[in-house]
Amino acid sequence: MTKFSSTPAVVAAISPLLEVTAIEVFYESSILAVADVSLRVGPGEIVALLGANGAGKSTTLKAISGLVLADRAVVSRGDIRLRGESVAGIAANLLAARGIVHVLEGRHVFGHLTVEENLRAGTFLRRPGRREMERGIEEIYGYFPRLRTKRSTPAGLTSGGEQQMLAIGRALLTRPELVLLDEPSMGLAPIIVEEIFEIITALNRSNGTAFLIAEQNVAVSLRHAHRGYVLDNGRVAIEANADELLARGNLADIYLGV
Amino acid sequence: MSLFLETLIGGLLAGTMYSLVAIGFVLIYKASGVFNFAQGSILLFSALLLVTLHEAGLPFVLSAALTMLVLIAGAVVIEHTVLRPLANRSPMTLFMATLGLSYVVEGTAQGLMGAQVHALDLGIEDVPIFFGDVLVSQFDLIAATTAGTLALVLALLFNRTRIGISLRAVADDTRAALSIGINLNRIWQIVWAVAGMVGLVAGVMWGARQGVQFSLSLVVLKALPVLIIGGFTSIGGAIVGGLIVGAAENLAETYIGPFIGGGITPWFPYVLAIAFLYVRPAGLFGERALERV
DSSP states (O other): OOOOOOOHHHHHHHOOSEEEEEEEEEEEEEEEEEEEEEEEETTTOEEEEEEOOOOOHHHHHHHHHHHGGTEEEEEEEEEEEETTTEEEEOOOHHHHHTTEEEEEOOOOOOTSSHHHHHHHHHHHGGGHHHHHHHHHHHHHHHOOHHHHHHSBBBBGSSSSHHHHHHHHHHHHHTSSSSSEEEEEETTTOHHHHHHHHHHHHHHHHOOOEEEEEEEEEEHHHHHHHHHEEEEEETTTEEEEEHHHHOOOOOOHHHTTTT | OHHHHHHHHOOOOOOOOHHHHHHHHHHHHHSSSSOTHHHHHHHHHHHHHHHHHHHOOOOOOHHHHHHHHHHHHHHHIIIIIIITTTTTHHHHHHHHHHHHHHHHHHHHHHHHOOOOOOOOOOOOOOEEEEEEEEEEHHHHHHEEEEHHHHHHHHHHHHHSSSSHHHHHHHOOOOOHHTTOOOOOHHHHHHHHHHHHHHHHHHHHHHHHHHHHOOOGGGHHHHHHHHHHHOOOOOHOOOOOOOOHHHHHHHHHHHHHHHHHSSSSSTTHHHHHHHHHHHHHHOOEEHHHHEEOO
């Protein structure tokens, strides 16, 4: 593991919101997807998780959110701590209640539900009253005005960008402290990607929501993140502040496995 | 002409009896992608329990309430012992599990309540009513009203309530539902309990018509073509499918039957279902993947 400058974002070092220590993840008890990943996310931080296809980004996120269980995979070594408490092996729906929400790769909106029903589903976790639910949904429409115009459209019929916005909006309605975003830029036009990342940054500033973002789009994600990790073959290859990673020109080497 | 109308209307109304059975399947298939083979035996079990309690001297309403409680408890037990351990397995595994479950439920019913035929009198007189010169069975009318009401209540439940939206969310994308904190196990318990209630209603109607007995669990076989025609994922489809099957088998029996010596009703719906599989494999109202390219 190559470590760059010694003090990446001081907050994370003092009291991490999320601390992943040397986890190993197996699928169906035979396929090793993550060999040795350690990372931390401080409160209110945006952290980028970079790496090529198959580097273990998605599996790492699933291990954190508990969705590995739904894929019949297990965290066989290491530990995952949220505010100091171990959360490894806890089911995803219970972790959502504790403040971790996962926006899956490929968006995964509820296609047959309308845009607004999708957002409503996001609010159920906190059991809000009718008024409070409406207010929460209005807030999301404020961030993503396009969603308001599509509110009665089945989510499956909206565009890729709108689905990504919907998936993020729905996740935010669970009132998370940490949002795990898996490839938010996938299949989207650059201008939409930029829009989405700007909203993420705005949300991060106004609510202090922390984000851990798995991305292949290095440039955009590092411009908006505070720190970054580069995964290679299921291990952390580099850990550094975002601007240092951006300055370093040879990330492509790791992507290409050179 | 009046023979045609009478056959058609009689068939349509009788078809709603099939719809009643099919709706129970749709609920569970929608929420978990499982064809619940045990629906027939749950239907039998619930009708049998209600009749047994009623015959033991309890008022009808109290027997029905107790039966519902047992169905809710049963749903929780099934979720814990069958669905949860097998979560994320292939649909075939789950189907086999429900096949096994159907024998367990039937065996339990027989062990606890015996195998006799029980009469169930709902106080509906099966006297024909004349509309103009068309003869309609009163019982069929009530069955049709029951099916219609049930579909309406379920539609409201699905579209207007939090439980309903969560349920459809789970049906659409289990992982995404988990990720936003929806409790899958609770949803399954609710769906199985509701499907049990639907089974109870269907069991009572069928039981009132032909006596509460073990052959009741075979109405599953009547529901299958209804589901293929209407689609496995739509309650409206179950209603329309039931109407089509009912009307078609009645018309076939009347107009084709005499030429080939009758006995068409048991197999004609299957011929129809196969024809539908050729042209519309998802059924009339079945959901295909909703995706924009």
